[in-house]
Amino acid sequence: MPTVHLPAVLADHAAGNRRVEVAGATVAGLLAALDKAHPGVGRRVLDDRGVLRRHVNVFVNGESIRYLEGVDTPVGDGDEVQILPAVSGG
Amino acid sequence: MSEHLDVQSGDILLTVGTMKGAFLFAGDPERGTWRSSGPHFPGEQVYAIRFDGRGGRRRLLAGTEHGHWGAVVRCSDDLGRTWSNPAEGNLRFPAGTDAALQRVWQLQPAGEDRPDTVWAGVEPAALFRSDDAGETFELVEGLWEHPHRPRWEPGGGGLCLHTIVPDPADPERMWIAISTGGVYRTQDGGNSWKASNNGVRAAFLPDKYPEFGQCVHKIAPAGGRPERLYLQNHWGLYRSDDAGESWVDMANGVPSDFGFPMVAHPADPDTAWIIPLDSDEFRCTPDGQARVYRTRDAGQAWEPLTAGLPQRDAWLTVLRDGFATDGLTPAGLYFGTRTGQLFASADEGEHWRPLAEWLPPVVCVKATAVP
Numbered sequence: 013m014p015t016v017h018l019p020a021v022l023a024d025h026a027a028g029n030r031r032v033e034v035a036g037a038t039v040a041g042l043l044a045a046l047d048k049a050h051p052g053v054g055r056r057v058l059d060d061r062g063v064l065r066r067h068v069n070v071f072v073n074g075e076s077i078r079y080l081e082g083v084d085t086p087v088g089d090g091d092e093v094q095i096l097p098a099v100s101g102g
Numbered sequence: 103m104s105e106h107l108d109v110q111s112g113d114i115l116l117t118v119g120t121m122k123g124a125f126l127f128a129g130d131p132e133r134g135t136w137r138s139s140g141p142h143f144p145g146e147q148v149y150a151i152r153f154d155g156r157g158g159r160r161r162l163l164a165g166t167e168h169g170h171w172g173a174v175v176r177c178s179d180d181l182g183r184t185w186s187n188p189a190e191g192n193l194r195f196p197a198g199t200d201a202a203l204q205r206v207w208q209l210q211p212a213g214e215d216r217p218d219t220v221w222a223g224v225e226p227a228a229l230f231r232s233d234d235a236g237e238t239f240e241l242v243e244g245l246w247e248h249p250h251r252p253r254w255e256p257g258g259g260g261l262c263l264h265t266i267v268p269d270p271a272d273p274e275r276m277w278i279a280i281s282t283g284g285v286y287r288t289q290d291g292g293n294s295w296k297a298s299n300n301g302v303r304a305a306f307l308p309d310k311y312p313e314f315g316q317c318v319h320k321i322a323p324a325g326g327r328p329e330r331l332y333l334q335n336h337w338g339l340y341r342s343d344d345a346g347e348s349w350v351d352m353a354n355g356v357p358s359d360f361g362f363p364m365v366a367h368p369a370d371p372d373t374a375w376i377i378p379l380d381s382d383e384f385r386c387t388p389d390g391q392a393r394v395y396r397t398r399d400a401g402q403a404w405e406p407l408t409a410g411l412p413q414r415d416a417w418l419t420v421l422r423d424g425f426a427t428d429g430l431t432p433a434g435l436y437f438g439t440r441t442g443q444l445f446a447s448a449d450e451g452e453h454w455r456p457l458a459e460w461l462p463p464v465v466c467v468k469a470t471a472v473p
Contacts, residue, residue: 055189060202
C-alpha cells in the first residue's frame with residue numbers, strides 16, 4: 013500500500029500518526045480511503061463534494077499532482093504520498 | 103488580555119470575530135469595566151461567533167474557517183477554555199447538492215420556545231438548522247430548492263446567506279437575507295419562501311426593482327413591533343412596516359446611504375442606528391470622520407453621534423456584522439472595524455470609548471447580557 017505522510021497539524025486527527033498506510037489505486041481513491049479511515053483528516057483535506065481543497069497540495073514521490081494527472085494520478089505499493097498545506101493566506 | 107474569562111449573571115458578553123481569530127470581552131452590568139480573552143482559534147477566520155444563553159446553558163457558538171482545512175461549527179460551554187472540534191464536519195452539504203461549505207456567516211438561535219434550535223447561514227447561500235444546540239446541522243431543503251436560487255449571484259463577499267431574523271412573536275415566521283438575492287420570508291417554519299424585496303433598489307441591474315437579486319447588506323427587526331424591519335442595502339436605507347411585504351426609502355439626511363450594518367433598538371421600534379460609508383467604490387467613513395447615525399422617528403431624520411469617536415483622518419470600515427446592541431435599555435452599542443478598533447457606548451450612542459485598538463480585522467460583533 014502507499015504511505016501517506018501527514019502534516020503535524022493533521023496527525024492529531026489520525027491517532028497521532030504522521031504516516032499512515034491506506035489502500036488506493038489513484039490519489040482520489042487513496043484520499044477517499046483516508047477519509048473513511050480517518051474522517052478528521054478527510055474533512056480537512058476534501059470538501060463536502062469530496063474535492064481536494066484549494067489550498068492543500070498533494071505530492072506523489074515528490075512531485076505535485078497538479079503536474080501529474082491530478083487526483084487521477086495512479087499510486088501503488090511503495091509510493092510515498094505527502095499532504096501539505098499550500099503557501100497561501102495573509 | 104487574560105487567557106480566560108469568567109462571567110456572572112448580568113454581565114455583558116461581547117463576542118468578536120476577526121479574520122485571524124476570536125476575542126471575548128466581558129463588561130460589568132453598568133458596562134463601565136471590561137476584561138477580555140483571546141485570541142481563540144488564532145489564525146482562523148471567524149465570521150460568526152455568539153453566546154447562547156437559552157435553556158439554562160452558557161454556550162458559545164463559533165463558525166471557524168481554517169485557510170487550509172475548511173470550516174466547521176464549534177461549541178464551548180466554559181466560555182472558551184475548551185471548544186468542540188468535530189472530527190467530521192458538522193455542517194455539510196448533502197451528497198447530490200454538488201455544493202461545499204465555504205464559510206459560516208451567521209449563527210442565530212431560534213426563540214426561547216425552541217431552546218435547542220440554532221439556524222446557520224452559510225456560503226454558498228443556504229440555510230441550515232440544528233436541533234441539538236449547534237452540534238450538528240441539516241440543510242433546509244425548502245430554501246435550497248427555491249426556483250430563484252440558480253439566479254442568485256455572489257457579491258463582493260461571496261454568495262452568502264448572512265442574516266437570519268426569527269420572529270419572536272411567531273416561531274413559524276422568519277426572514278433571511280442573501281447577497282445577492284435579497285430578502286426572503288417563510289411563514290411555515292422554512293418549508294416555503296417568498297421573495298420580499300418590493301421597493302428595494304438594485305442599482306447594479308438593468309431592472310432597478312426586480313423581484314429578487316438585490317444586494318441587501320443587513321436587516322434588523324424593530325424592537326416591540328414585529329411587523330417592522332429596517333434594511334441597509336447596497337445603496338439605500340429602507341423600512342418595512344408590513345413584515346417585508348413592501349419597503350420605503352428612509353435615507354433622509356445621511357452623508358451616504360451606502361453601508362453594511364443596521365442595528366435596531368431592542369425596545370423602541372422608532373430607533374435604529376447605521377454607520378454610513380462613503381460609497382461602494384470607497385468603503386470608508388465619509389470625510390475621514392467616524393460617525394454613527396441614529397434615527398428616533400423611524401427614519402424620517404438621522405443625527406450623527408460622534409462623541410468619543412475620531413473625527414479626523416479616520417478612514418474606517420464597519421462590515422455587516424460588525425455592529426451590535428446588547429439588548430438592554432438604555433441600549434449598549436458596540437462596533438468593530440476592519441482596522442481593528444472596537445468601540446462601545448453604554449448610552450445609546452451618545453458617548454463612545456475604545457475597548458480595543460489593535461485587533462485583527464473585525465468581521466463580527468455580537469453582544470448579550472448573561473442570564
